[in-house]
Amino acid sequence: MSRVQFPDGFRIEPLRRDHPRKSFRSGQVEVDAWLTTKAFQNQEKRLSVTRVLVNEDTRLAGFYTLATGEVDFSDLPPEVIHKLPRRRLPVAILAWLGVDASFQGQGLGQRLLAQSLRDAYEAGRTFAFIAIILDCVNDQAKAFYQKYDFRELPGHANRLFLGAQQLEVLMEVRSSPEGET
Numbered sequence: 001m002s003r004v005q006f007p008d009g010f011r012i013e014p015l016r017r018d019h020p021r022k023s024f025r026s027g028q029v030e031v032d033a034w035l036t037t038k039a040f041q042n043q044e045k046r047l048s049v050t051r052v053l054v055n056e057d058t059r060l061a062g063f064y065t066l067a068t069g070e071v072d073f074s075d076l077p078p079e080v081i082h083k084l085p086r087r088r089l090p091v092a093i094l095a096w097l098g099v100d101a102s103f104q105g106q107g108l109g110q111r112l113l114a115q116s117l118r119d120a121y122e123a124g125r126t127f128a129f130i131a132i133i134l135d136c137v138n139d140q141a142k143a144f145y146q147k148y149d150f151r152e153l154p155g156h157a158n159r160l161f162l163g164a165q166q167l168e169v170l171m172e173v174r175s176s177p178e179g180e181t
């Protein structure tokens, strides 16, 4: 997963005030409400960062939102907390992700997920975190993320995580010629 390739004509941009977000419809009301009413304001307040996927006509095909957070040591599974201090621990949060219904089923969702993981991985080289966490809006969303190695946090049926070490493996740092510079 070195570089995320989107189909020709699509590009990723940081969310701007002038992006046509009001017409975005993923089919999930909470996801659409986030993008149309809160994402930009939260970005302005430095609470989260949203990046959008736009096509040649500047139509908004998809987006994801990343933020930082903390989880308690006791919420994490044994293989993740190995050797970690017993306190609240930093995590990256994949807060939201969605693809407009008219663009679904073309592989854009998985590419947006890959791009969000790459962003998180790159940020993690400067600001460390121990896992990426996300909350699923429903079972379909959960099934989508579980296809890509996210696992349930014990005791939190709708909260999934991907450990930082797994993220590193996904990003192929160990096999990349650049390695960890």
Ligand SMILES: CC(C)(COP(=O)(O)OP(=O)(O)OC[C@H]1O[C@@H](n2cnc3c(N)ncnc32)[C@H](O)[C@@H]1OP(=O)(O)O)[C@@H](O)C(=O)NCCC(=O)NCCS
Residues within 6 Å of the ligand: 026, 027, 028, 031, 095, 096, 097, 098, 099, 100, 103, 104, 105, 106, 107, 108, 109, 110, 111, 136, 137, 139, 140, 141, 143, 144, 147
């Ligand atoms: C979930 C979502 C992002 C998937 O986007 P997409 O562009 O249609 O997904 P892709 O075309 O990249 O599909 C990637 C893979 O996931 C599978 N997939 C897609 N939607 C899925 C779903 N809802 N449940 C389970 N698997 C799903 C596809 O079958 C495909 O698998 P394959 O490669 O084995 O064929 C999109 O349906 C969406 O925006 N849903 C509403 C909002 C939402 O639930 N967001 C997630 C929570 S914030």
